Amino acid sequence: MHTVTFSLDPAPAPVQVPTGALLTEAARRAGVEIAQPCGGQGRCGRCAVRIATGGVRRRSTLRLSAADVAAGMALACQSVVEGDATVVVPPQEQIERHLTTDLTAAEVVVPAGYDPARAQPLRRLALTLPPPSLDDQTADWARLQTALRGHAGLENVAVSLPLLARLGTVLRQGHWRVTVLVDTAAAGAPRLIDLQPGHTPADAPVWGAAVDIGTTTVTVWLVDLTTGRVAAQAAEYNGQIARGEDVISRIIYAGKNGEGGAELRDLVLGTITKLLERAARRAGTTPDTVVKATVAGNSTMMHLFLGLPATSIRLMPFVTGVNHVPSFTARDVGLPIHPEATVDCLPGVASYVGADISAGVLAAGVDDSPMISLFLDIGTNGETVLGSQEWLATCACSAGPAFEGAGVLHGMRATRGAIEEVWIDGHTFEPTCRVIGGGPARGLCGSGLISLLAELFITGVIDKGGNINLTLPTPRVRAGDHGPEYVVAWADATQTGADIVITRVDIDNLLRAKAAIYAGFVVLADGVGVPLETVERVLIGGAFGKYINVEKAVEIGLLPDMPWERFHFLGNTAVRGAYLALLDRSARQRIADIAGRMTYIELSADNSFYDAFTSALFLPHTDLSRFPSVRVAATPVEGAV
Numbered sequence: 055m056h057t058v059t060f061s062l063d064p065a066p067a068p069v070q071v072p073t074g075a076l077l078t079e080a081a082r083r084a085g086v087e088i089a090q091p092c093g094g095q096g097r098c099g100r101c102a103v104r105i106a107t108g109g110v111r112r113r114s115t116l117r118l119s120a121a122d123v124a125a126g127m128a129l130a131c132q133s134v135v136e137g138d139a140t141v142v143v144p145p146q147e148q149i150e151r152h153l154t155t156d157l158t159a160a161e162v163v164v165p166a167g168y169d170p171a172r173a174q175p176l177r178r179l180a181l182t183l184p185p186p187s188l189d190d191q192t193a194d195w196a197r198l199q200t201a202l203r204g205h206a207g208l209e210n211v212a213v214s215l216p217l218l219a220r221l222g223t224v225l226r227q228g229h230w231r232v233t234v235l236v237d238t239a240a241a242g243a244p245r246l247i248d249l250q251p252g253h254t255p256a257d258a259p260v261w262g263a264a265v266d267i268g269t270t271t272v273t274v275w276l277v278d279l280t281t282g283r284v285a286a287q288a289a290e291y292n293g294q295i296a297r298g299e300d301v302i303s304r305i306i307y308a309g310k311n312g313e314g315g316a317e318l319r320d321l322v323l324g325t326i327t328k329l330l331e332r333a334a335r336r337a338g339t340t341p342d343t344v345v346k347a348t349v350a351g352n353s354t355m356m357h358l359f360l361g362l363p364a365t366s367i368r369l370m371p372f373v374t375g376v377n378h379v380p381s382f383t384a385r386d387v388g389l390p391i392h393p394e395a396t397v398d399c400l401p402g403v404a405s406y407v408g409a410d411i412s413a414g415v416l417a418a419g420v421d422d423s424p425m426i427s428l429f430l431d432i433g434t435n436g437e438t439v440l441g442s443q444e445w446l447a448t449c450a451c452s453a454g455p456a457f458e459g460a461g462v463l464h465g466m467r468a469t470r471g472a473i474e475e476v477w478i479d480g481h482t483f484e485p486t487c488r489v490i491g492g493g494p495a496r497g498l499c500g501s502g503l504i505s506l507l508a509e510l511f512i513t514g515v516i517d518k519g520g521n522i523n524l525t526l527p528t529p530r531v532r533a534g535d536h537g538p539e540y541v542v543a544w545a546d547a548t549q550t551g552a553d554i555v556i557t558r559v560d561i562d563n564l565l566r567a568k569a570a571i572y573a574g575f576v577v578l579a580d581g582v583g584v585p586l587e588t589v590e591r592v593l594i595g596g597a598f599g600k601y602i603n604v605e606k607a608v609e610i611g612l613l614p615d616m617p618w619e620r621f622h623f624l625g626n627t628a629v630r631g632a633y634l635a636l637l638d639r640s641a642r643q644r645i646a647d648i649a650g651r652m653t654y655i656e657l658s659a660d661n662s663f664y665d666a667f668t669s670a671l672f673l674p675h676t677d678l679s680r681f682p683s684v685r686v687a688a689t690p691v692e693g694a695v
Contacts (some may be wrong), residue, residue: 057073059072059138059139060075060139060141062084063141064086065570066085066112067084069083069084073135074135076094076130076131076132076133076135077093077103077110077128077131078090078094078134080135081130081143086143087296089101089130089296090130090296092299093297093298093303093304093306094095094297094303094306094389096113096114096116096131099117102122102127102129103130103141103142103144104125105133105141106142107139107140108139108140108683109135109138110135110139110141111134111136112129112134113134114132115128115129119536121535124639126658138526151219162275162287164282168637170281170282170637174501176346177236178234178260179202179205180233180254180256181201181202181205181231181234182284183198183230183231185230189488194221194222194225195218198225198232198234199211202236208236208244209236209243210243211352214383214394215247217246217249217394224251224292224342225251227252228250231251231252231253232249232252233250233251233344234249237396240550242262245394247392247394257490258590259279259280259285261343261344261345262277262279262347262637263348263391264277264348264636265326265347265350266321266328266350266351266410266413266628267326267350267359268352268410269300269301270291270295270467271289271290272289272290272329273626274288274289274329274333275333275632276330276339276344277636278337279448283291284633286336286337288329289329290325292321292322293324293325294322294325294358295316296321301367302452304354305368308364309336313410315361315363317578319361319388326389327390342392343391343392344391344392345394346396347395347397347398347400348399349397349398349399349632350410350628350631351408351413351628352407353374353406354407355378355410356379356399357375358578359399360379360399362375367405367406372658377404381397381398381399383395383397398642400631401649402649403448403545403652405652406435407449407652409645411429411431411628413628413629413630413631413632413634415627415631415648415652416631416634416641416645416648417595417624417627417630417634418595418650420439420442421647421648423443423591424443425442425590425591427440427441427589428579428589428614431592432594432596435451438450438451438575439652440575440579440584445582446653447578447654448573448652449575451570451574451663452570453562453567456560456566457500459500461560463536463559463560464542464560465499465503466497466498468601469490469499470491471490471491472489472490472495472502473488473489473495473498473499473554474499474505475487475488475501476542478510479516480512480513483530483531485506487543487623493549495542495543495549495554496549496550498556500601507564507615508606508607508610511610515540517673518672519672520558520561520562520565520672521674522540522558534555534557536558536559537557537558538557539556539557540556541553542554542555565671568610568611569667570667571612571615572611572612572614572666572670573663573669573670575614576666577662577666578655581662587616589614589620591620591624592613592614592616594623595626596626596627604621605618608683609669609684611674611680611681611684615683615684617680631645
């Protein structure tokens with residue numbers, strides 16, 4: 055195999071790579087990670103690098119302008135090394151915004167009446183065993199089994215080989231006084247989790263972890279199971295983002311070269327490991343003391359976490375490998391907690407309605423309320439649940455990652471420098487922006503895009519079809535390299551030294567995303583015969599929902615036009631549901647019941663979805679009677695054409 059010399063700025067030294075290697079692979083060999091938000095499909099344009107010298111061939115210039123190509127820019131995921139080359143990688147996005155879930159453990163309220171003796175399947179027992187003698191030569195394991203049977207009524211307790219190997223030493227270290235931890239909910243038989251010499255104080259913590267593996271963010275709550283108290287929380291952006299910002303991109307990446315799946319699994323395990331270490335440090339313990347974990351996540355995240363093939367999720371007829379995952383030990387899963395810890399992956403419903411939604415329905419209380427509730431998780435998949443204590447129906451639509459900044463020319467995640475709120479003067483068409491962290495802007499995050507789209511529409515900069523009015527008396531509207539655009543920030547006020555704009559193509563992507571979400575819950579409501587106006591509560595889960603401005607989300611037709619008091623933002627309901635399942639076996643059973651009760655509607659098989667989607671591709675909608683409050687607000691303003 056012929057190799058060439060590849061130099062990378064900021065890599066410390068050149069490396070040898072085979073000819074034909076993708077720039078992303080060559081960069082990895084040089085120790086530099088290049089983010090691939092679209093999973094290496096060349097759709098997002100955010101892996102652009104500059105070719106300083108040498109032989110690099112572009113297989114695609116999608117998302118690059120003629121000026122970009124002239125300046126030597128290339129998409130790293132779509133360009134190959136064909137000779138000695140030097141490539142410059144611009145600074146990659148860094149996650150600088152501290153997530154609220156990383157700081158608010160004190161706000162988590164322990165369920166009223168929590169009683170670990172009743173609710174917990176984990177039992178900690180302080181046992182004193184009679185020592186062996188010449189008259190009593192009972193084997194160590196049989197001796198412990200007798201004590202478990204006599205003191206706790208536990209029969210046929212299972213034990214792993216590593217624990218069995220420690221048993222004799224622990225019993226003798228403790229002078230036949232030992233503390234054992236048994237999982238009584240283990241499938242088949244109770245299972246020994248841990249044993250320690252001596253008697254552990256009754257009020258000593260028993261540590262558990264609730265984990266939510268989100269497509270964008272991973273969250274860990276460290277919980278003392280003896281009290282139910284959340285001792286520490288930690289949250290971080292999912293390391294898999296570098297290989298794809300949406301589930302489809304990651305499924306495609308997982309199937310590459312037979313190694314993508316293992317790489318994605320390692321990335322998410324690395325993220326969880328970092329969070330467990332951070333949370334344990336805050337709680338004054340170590341991850342290896344965690345003896346139980348519950349895990350929520352969408353179906354794709356769960357498959358990638360466990361190293362299961364996920365390809366069938368994106369292929370007709372959209373079938374998962376598994377919805378109800380059996381319990382495993384941490385040793386089996388690869389989690390860096392106590393190796394015998396029970397890892398309980400919560401049950402999901404279908405390919406695009408996973409355990410994050412069934413756990414979220416529990417946390418939101420949809421399943422035990424007489425009120426008709428609409429539960430939304432606004433994100434890449436746009437999952438929706440409609441129902442009450444009597445019935446539950448659910449669907450998911452592929453909204454795409456536009457509201458998370460992908461597929462938008464100057465889109466970015468909610469990090470320092472992102473514009474998160476925009477106001478436009480209806481007379482001068484000049485914008486005022488709020489930037490995360492203050493200072494010059496670097497791009498637009500999801501909440502900023504919603505705000506900007508609404509302001510552009512309300513002030514007449516764009517019409518209901520998203521067309522930019524180039525006749526307005528302002529230099530903010532112009533024809534750019536990517537078509538008509540509106541300048542949100544001039545170059546001298548940005549971190550990049552370039553204008554931040556929103557283009558007609560960007561607006562189309564946003565309109566498709568919001569139309570998919572709106573059409574999803576409209577078709578779901580119509581399908582079960584519930585008029586949308588009769589919905590009594592709109593419950594919005596997910597961290598992203600906390601930053602949405604309701605008024606502006608209604609103005610663009612993302613959320614239904616209802617009285618504001620019906621909207622409730624619940625934050626991360628998936629981790630809350632995982633926490634409740636961690637505490638109480640009855641809550642865990644309730645999640646399984648929820649998953650079993652939900653009627654799943656596959657929108658791709660519903661002919662009405664396309665019609666609803668097409669109607670929602672306008673601002674706020676083709677049927678303005680659905681949005682009476684916006685109809686008033688969107689009257690023409692002075693200067694608009």
